[in-house]
Amino acid sequence: MVKTVHVAGAVIQNERGEILCALRSASMSMPGLWEFPGGKLEPGESPQSCLVREIKEELGCEIQVGELIADAEHEYPSIRVHLLTYYAVIVGGEPAAREHERLLWLPASRLFELEWAPADIPTVERLLS
Numbered sequence: 001m002v003k004t005v006h007v008a009g010a011v012i013q014n015e016r017g018e019i020l021c022a023l024r025s026a027s028m029s030m031p032g033l034w035e036f037p038g039g040k041l042e043p044g045e046s047p048q049s050c051l052v053r054e055i056k057e058e059l060g061c062e063i064q065v066g067e068l069i070a071d072a073e074h075e076y077p078s079i080r081v082h083l084l085t086y087y088a089v090i091v092g093g094e095p096a097a098r099e100h101e102r103l104l105w106l107p108a109s110r111l112f113e114l115e116w117a118p119a120d121i122p123t124v125e126r127l128l129s
């Protein structure tokens with residue numbers, strides 16, 4: 001049986017209602033796919049604390065985490081990802097791509113113009129509904 005990793009992703013919205021999309025880089029697994037910034041939960045860590053920590057590391061800004069959007073599992077060839085996505089807003093600093101290839105703000109209606117990591121599709125669908 002493949003290993004399950006528990007991952008949290010932040011759907012960061014700006015004052016115009018646009019959503020921050022992040023492109024996985026060549027140094028990451030699944031390069032070239034878009035995702036919601038975040039990462040794996042550490043033992044005993046809540047998804048909300050994980051997101052605050054990961055966003056600080058990856059984007060260099062402070063967020064406030066809101067409601068759960070989607071709770072989905074996707075089985076990749078070598079790993080099963082349990083992804084929890086949450087709404088978030090930036091409360092300090094400016095996001096910069098420290099680990100990602102690039103960042104892009106898009107209105108929800110345009111999210112499907114990007115190629116998303118498969119585990120993210122339920123979240124994108126929820127954002128469009």
Ligand SMILES: Nc1nc2c([nH]c(=O)n2[C@H]2C[C@H](O)[C@@H](COP(=O)(O)OP(=O)(O)OP(=O)(O)O)O2)c(=O)[nH]1
Pocket residue numbers: 005007008009028029030034035036037038039040079081083117118119120
């Ligand atoms: N952060 C994030 N990860 C996602 C999303 N969708 C999705 O399938 N994943 C996968 C990619 C990774 O396998 C895992 C998250 O791990 P991570 O962001 O800590 O990735 P990483 O590059 O440090 O780890 P690794 O997979 O290279 O070991 O979940 C998403 O929207 N956000």
